Each structure stands twice: as C-alpha cells, then as structure tokens.
Amino acid sequence: MLTNPRSDRVKAVRALSRRSARSRTGLFLAEGPQAVREAVRCRPELVRDVFVTAEAAARHRPIVEVAAAAGLAVSEVTPEVLAAMCDTESPQGLAAVCRPVDVPLQRAVAALPPAGLVCVLTHVRDPGNAGTVIRGADAAGADLVVVSDASVDVHSPKVVRSTAGSLFHVPVVVGVPVAAILAALRDAGVALLAADGAGPTLLPEVDLRRAHAWVMGNEAWGLLPEVRDACDEVVRVPIYGRAESLNLAMAATLCLYASAEARRST
C-alpha cells in the first residue's frame, strides 16, 4: 500500500498534470471512477497502473475486478496519496496511469467505414470544450476524432475529465497540422464540412449520408480562412432566436447528431 504522499512515485504521477511530463514519459493520468472504468474496460492495453483507495475498491469492485482480470497492476493507496497524485479536487478514490490513446492519422483514415463520420477540431484551446466535443462525437457514434497540432492536449486532466470516458471509446488522432488532416481525409473521399456561423449552407440542407468530416474552429475566433476555404461546404447551424452564436461544443454536438440521424435513416 502506498502511504507517503511525498514519495517520488507519487510525485511522478502528479507531474503528469503537466504537458512536459506527459511528453517526456509518454504517459497520462485518468482520474475518477468513470475514466478508470472505461480505460480498463475498453483500452486495458494502454493502462500501466491503477491506484485505488480501500473505500473506492469496495465501492467500485467491478472496476477493480476488470483490471485484475486484465492482468493490470492495481495498487492500494491512502486517500492522501490519491489526492496528491491527482489534478481533480475529488478523484473519488481511483486513478490510472495510461499510455496515450492516439492513433496515427493514415491508419485511422484507412480504417474508416464507407459512410464514415469524422470530427476535426482545429486550434481548439479550451479543455472543457474539446473534451465535451469528444464526448458528443462518441454519443453521436462518430468513427474518428482528429485534433490538430495547434490545439489543447487531449491527455490533459481537464480534457480527459470532460470526455467522461469517451476518450477511451473513439479513435483519436492528435498532433497533425490541419492541412495534412484535410488532405488525408479528402484523399480518402471524405467530404469536408466546415462549421461556421457565417456559412451559406444551413445544417438541415446538407447531404449527410456520404462519408464526411465536421471541421470545427477555435472556440473564440472560429476557423482560419484558409481552413474554411479548403473545405467542400461551409455550414451554419440555424439560429432561431436572438443569440449571436452557439458555443463550440453545442454547435459540434448539433452537427454530429444531424449526421447520426441522417446515417440512421439511410
């Protein structure tokens, strides 16, 4: 049992809340029962260590059992040690050190189904928005999420938390420049749909039964003109009231759900 919150091992885990430590070690931390459960259940090959308090081990027995059955190292820790490891204020007794979830772009694009649904996040900086979009993409049954290189790190604690486990469900590509992302998708026959509040085409009017990617911009300033221009269509979510705009996560969710419903009715 780990009892010393000031030990080097605990400090090394805590350091994973910093991007530099994640880059150096090639590891990140999933915090809380939901994230740890989805990690051990869906991506056990990525999990290196599971840390659990006695109380959480009793409360979340199925998670610990799945981890043990997958041959994962499960270490009991005191609540103080878990708190010292985690970025979250209340990690609820569970955390897991994992290897990154991301997959190479070419392989991910090659694995897309015929009418694949992709979500591309370009220059997204806000962790909550990025995580919520990944969660929405998962809920909408998207086949792939691609996060461009000039974006928030999807393995940061806040992004991981706001995906609510979805980071372990959907294939995610990271670290590729936008131009290369769009080129790879275009080469694979995926229609590129820019989501933009000033777009000429209304969401309900777009053909969403073909393979397509929603290309989303920065939460404050939207898409770069060159990214928008590189897309096949520029689509806006209609505003029925007096709001100026929707936030990124809301717009993405509405676009992805419109796609999901179109695919379902095909």
Place this chain on the structure above:
Amino acid sequence: MLTNPRSDRVKAVRALSRRSARSRTGLFLAEGPQAVREAVRCRPELVRDVFVTAEAAARHRPIVEVAAAAGLAVSEVTPEVLAAMCDTESPQGLAAVCRPVDVPLQRAVAALPPAGLVCVLTHVRDPGNAGTVIRGADAAGADLVVVSDASVDVHSPKVVRSTAGSLFHVPVVVGVPVAAILAALRDAGVALLAADGAGPTLLPEVDLRRAHAWVMGNEAWGLLPEVRDACDEVVRVPIYGRAESLNLAMAATLCLYASAEARRST
C-alpha cells in the same frame, strides 16, 4: 472618472459577485462587451450604471452610444477600477450594474404563444451549464426559460458570462419551486417533457409541434423521481456510440433544437 479601486462605490459593485449582496441590493453585474451590449440594446430599462474604460469606449463606441441614447449613466473608469469591480479576469473594459432580468411565473406563462417552447431547469447547480442552456434556449428561439428555486443564481457572474448575452434576450423566471412551475405550465396547456437518459421515448419520436416544456434535471444526478413522474413524457436523446450520456447543456441543446425544427416545419 472613477480612479480609486478601493472606493466604497467600487467595493459595492464588486460585492455583487456574492449572492448575498445581489439579494440585498436587487442588482447584479454584467461584465464584458457582449453582455453590456445586449443589456443596453435589449433591456435598457434594467441598466442602472455603465462603467467603461477610455480604451473600451473608443473600441466599443456603438455600445456607449446606445447607452447614452437610452439616457443611461455612463461612467469612465480606469482599468484598475474596472478590474476591481469585476469577477472576470479580463472584463475587456466594460461592465454594467443591472436590475434582475427575471419576470413573475404567472405573467410569463400567460404571455406564451400558442405553440410555446419552454425550457425548465430544475436543481441545476453548475453555472456554466445553466448559462449555456439559456444561450441554447435563445438560439433555438425558446419563448421562456424557468429556473427552479433550488438552482444556481442566474445573476451570478459565471452564469451571466456563459449566457453570452442571451440572459437579456429570453424571458427568465427564477426562484419558484418545481411543483409550482409544472402546475402553472400544465394549467396553461403546455405538455411537460422530462429529458432523462433512461426515458422510454426517443427524442425523434416525440410530437414537438404542440406547446411544450423541456424539463431538465441536475447535471450530475438528473431529475428527481417526483419531477419525472409529474411530466407527461420521459424522453431520451439517443446515444449512437458508446458514451454513457450527454452533459446537461448538450442534451438540452439537442432537445431544444429538435423543438425548433419541428416548429419551423409546421
């Protein structure tokens, strides 16, 4: 020009970030160009004081002109004074002290159009979620937002900020117990649709062309059983992938947009 960040007047404005001061004074603070612009443009009768830095007055001249034309008191302040007044880290040079936006329940319900669209938030505690739902309701063209008594204060700085100006667009009712809200809507012939991830009816199957209210629960634990039972239908947003659920703001936006599209196609 106000230059002393430690003056009583500045402290009195700053105090409005606390609920107790808002209750005592019957005032709240709208921070930043977007909120102040929508306040002076859409609800000038609620605005008591506008504070602006010299730089912001130059950059956002139309806002200051609209305020002046409405006969509002506009005071120039130093950046230090504005920072001392505001909860936001970067209020961007503008803030306005306003009277509460909320309207009485009975009057708001009586003013609903024949196929009115209402969003009811019950026991919502997270300011970001509450504000985002109000913004989504505005975007979807909802006629009314009702926030139950055991919820976050819609006049708190974080809620005001996340509404992105929509707080000044949509009629909002606050402070009424859930049972009284549902009774008033039911008496007015408004169908009550509980949004619940475990609901038996799927969103695309609901009749959204009648007057109806989306009843949303707490962001963590959802709707109280007695609230769900008091509704006419319990509706779930379909999950097409492996996500366990959507967050409150996403679910509400999808429900409200489904309503908006049904109303548009009538």
